[in-house]
Amino acid sequence: MSRPESPDLTAAATAAPRLEPGSFRDWDSRVFYDDGRILRALSESGARDWHAVAGSRFFGEAVSAGQVVETREVDDVAVPGGVTGGAALVLEHERVPFVSYPYEWPFAMLRDAALLQLDLLRRALAEDLTLKDASSYNVQWRGAQPIFIDVGSFERLPEGEPWQGYRQFCMLFLNPLLLQAYKSVPFQPWLRGSLGGIAPGDLARLMSMRDRFRRGVLTHVILHARLERKHEESTKDVRGELRKAGFRKELIAANVRRLEKLVRSLDWRPGGSEWSDYGVTTSYDEEGARRKEAFVREAVHSRRWELVWDVGCNEARFSRIAAENARYVVALDGDAAVVDRAYRELASEGRTDILPLVADVTDPSPALGWSGLERQTLAARGRPELTLCLAVVHHVAISGNVPVPEFLTWLRELGTALVIEFPTREDPRAAALLARKRPGAHPDYDREPFERALRERFEIERTEELAGGTRILYFARPR
Amino acid sequence: MNFAYIDPGSGSLILQMILGGLAAAAVFAKLFWHRLLVFLRIRKPYEAERADESAEGETPAVERRSFERAGEPAGKP
Numbered sequence: 001m002s003r004p005e006s007p008d009l010t011a012a013a014t015a016a017p018r019l020e021p022g023s024f025r026d027w028d029s030r031v032f033y034d035d036g037r038i039l040r041a042l043s044e045s046g047a048r049d050w051h052a053v054a055g056s057r058f059f060g061e062a063v064s065a066g067q068v069v070e071t072r073e074v075d076d077v078a079v080p081g082g083v084t085g086g087a088a089l090v091l092e093h094e095r096v097p098f099v100s101y102p103y104e105w106p107f108a109m110l111r112d113a114a115l116l117q118l119d120l121l122r123r124a125l126a127e128d129l130t131l132k133d134a135s136s137y138n139v140q141w142r143g144a145q146p147i148f149i150d151v152g153s154f155e156r157l158p159e160g161e162p163w164q165g166y167r168q169f170c171m172l173f174l175n176p177l178l179l180q181a182y183k184s185v186p187f188q189p190w191l192r193g194s195l196g197g198i199a200p201g202d203l204a205r206l207m208s209m210r211d212r213f214r215r216g217v218l219t220h221v222i223l224h225a226r227l228e229r230k231h232e233e234s235t236k237d238v239r240g241e242l243r244k245a246g247f248r249k250e251l252i253a254a255n256v257r258r259l260e261k262l263v264r265s266l267d268w269r270p271g272g273s274e275w276s277d278y279g280v281t282t283s284y285d286e287e288g289a290r291r292k293e294a295f296v297r298e299a300v301h302s303r304r305w306e307l308v309w310d311v312g313c314n315e316a317r318f319s320r321i322a323a324e325n326a327r328y329v330v331a332l333d334g335d336a337a338v339v340d341r342a343y344r345e346l347a348s349e350g351r352t353d354i355l356p357l358v359a360d361v362t363d364p365s366p367a368l369g370w371s372g373l374e375r376q377t378l379a380a381r382g383r384p385e386l387t388l389c390l391a392v393v394h395h396v397a398i399s400g401n402v403p404v405p406e407f408l409t410w411l412r413e414l415g416t417a418l419v420i421e422f423p424t425r426e427d428p429r430a431a432a433l434l435a436r437k438r439p440g441a442h443p444d445y446d447r448e449p450f451e452r453a454l455r456e457r458f459e460i461e462r463t464e465e466l467a468g469g470t471r472i473l474y475f476a477r478p479r
Numbered sequence: 480m481n482f483a484y485i486d487p488g489s490g491s492l493i494l495q496m497i498l499g500g501l502a503a504a505a506v507f508a509k510l511f512w513h514r515l516l517v518f519l520r521i522r523k524p525y526e527a528e529r530a531d532e533s534a535e536g537e538t539p540a541v542e543r544r545s546f547e548r549a550g551e552p553a554g555k556p
Contacts, residue, residue, distance in 0.1 A: 027484060162492045162495035163487075163495060167486075168485060219494070219497075224491065227493050236489070239492060251498075255499065258498070
């Protein structure tokens with residue numbers, strides 16, 4: 001498997017060692033940065049767990065297969081203050097090319113991430129190890145390949161205890177998948193609004209009588225919610241009692257196997273998503289499509305790019321062209337259905353250089369969590385050097401009501417070069433969007449004001465008119 | 480005792496015991512059923528042995544049945 005070298009794309013790369021603000025919950029394991037390196041301070045207990053994990057067979061195999069980040073022990077760094085659990089040992093991890101969050105993943109990505117989590121747990125159990133949690137934020141991506149990043153989650157198996165991460169697995173993996181698979185409700189807005197995930201009780205209230213007989217619902221949702229309610233106030237030592245009752249790791253393993261089968265059986269197909277049958281070619285004849293591709297390719301090959309964003313990526317056709325001469329491409333689209341489809345294709349091709357994400361540029365991911373620092377904005381995780389905005393301006397300006405100059409200012413502030421397509425008012429798709437508004441709406445949406453606003457912020461290098469002059473392509477660099 | 484840094488939830492822990500019990504009950508039920516068939520001479524012991532093996536290996540069919548069966552009574556309001 002090809003693997004990008006440790007890149008230095010995120011704002012995390014700073015000179016002084018500093019703590020990762022989102023890594024404070026587990027006091028045995030704390031992530032920090034030093035000079036762009038990703039490091040993890042382990043407590044005494046955390047170090048003992050690491051030694052057990054590092055010596056296991058499955059761990060080496062999972063790292064070689066690209067399922068877990070490459071990790072090594074280091075002793076050449078100073079640990080910053082504020083590491084509560086102490087630092088008996090420091091680990092260095094490989095950097096993932098671009099950090100993303102579950103509320104930016106389409107259904108198939110969350111499902112594959114869940115399967116990776118369960119696969120690692122099942123293999124760990126065979127060697128008397130376990131995962132102490134099950135946060136979907138512990139899975140990241142190398143293109144369309146999931147990779148587990150929280151090596152600090154592995155620990156020695158406490159004998160006779162159930163899986164501590166089961167509830168978290170339900171809230172952050174299983175329940176969002178069930179919500180979308182059985183109710184066709186997208187999980188992304190809920191996960192964005194609740195970093196802890198979807199509680200069993202909340203999902204239980206959404207399940208109809210018919211849903212209760214669907215696979216997995218009665219046990220993992222309904223019964224789970226009921227037990228949770230019943231034992232809410234319990235101060236009993238449940239774990240001690242279960243151990244006495246003879247709980248064994250085989251029971252965890254059996255549950256994990258059943259969860260794997262359940263997750264594999266879940267699927268979601270979009271029903272009449274607005275863009276799902278929308279191909280880039282529909283706005284162009286064959287000759288126009290060829291010229292558009294040639295224009296994008298020429299811009300892409302004008303220099304080497306570290307990071308490219310493809311805004312409104314649709315089927316990720318132009319992301320693939322960008323990847324010809326970029327180290328990493330983040331393909332963004334607000335329509336979860338097209339991103340899901342793009343992901344499935346990229347995953348089947350084994351691509352590790354294009355990351356598809358559900359992201360609406362008119363409402364991009366905000367900073368979230370404790371202190372507003374746990375989860376970062378999209379731009380804070382890596383600014384693009386080149387951004388493709390193909391067949392997107394009319395959606396942003398007319399459907400999203402974002403004034404064109406403000407959209408261009410946002411792009412200018414990213415510091416990115418630009419390949420941008422402007423469909424004029426006569427373009428059938430722009431006209432269709434305008435027809436939904438009152439007559440005379442968006443008077444400023446036209447070629448002349450667009451070019452003026454673009455020129456104020458960018459140096460236009462090249463222009464090409466397509467589709468009989470109703471679509472204009474620009475290649476521009478920031479001023 | 481090894482305490483988790485996240486609250487595993489008492490209900491969630493108990494549910495895992497129940498799920499384990501359901502799986503064990505399903506395997507036991509399958510074994511019992513085959514022994515009964517052998518006793519009634521409906522099935523030959525050879526088949527029963529094979530069933531024993533597959534029950535120990537936890538075939539998907541057994542597990543799926545255990546879910547559905549366990550689900551019915553609790554699903555009624």
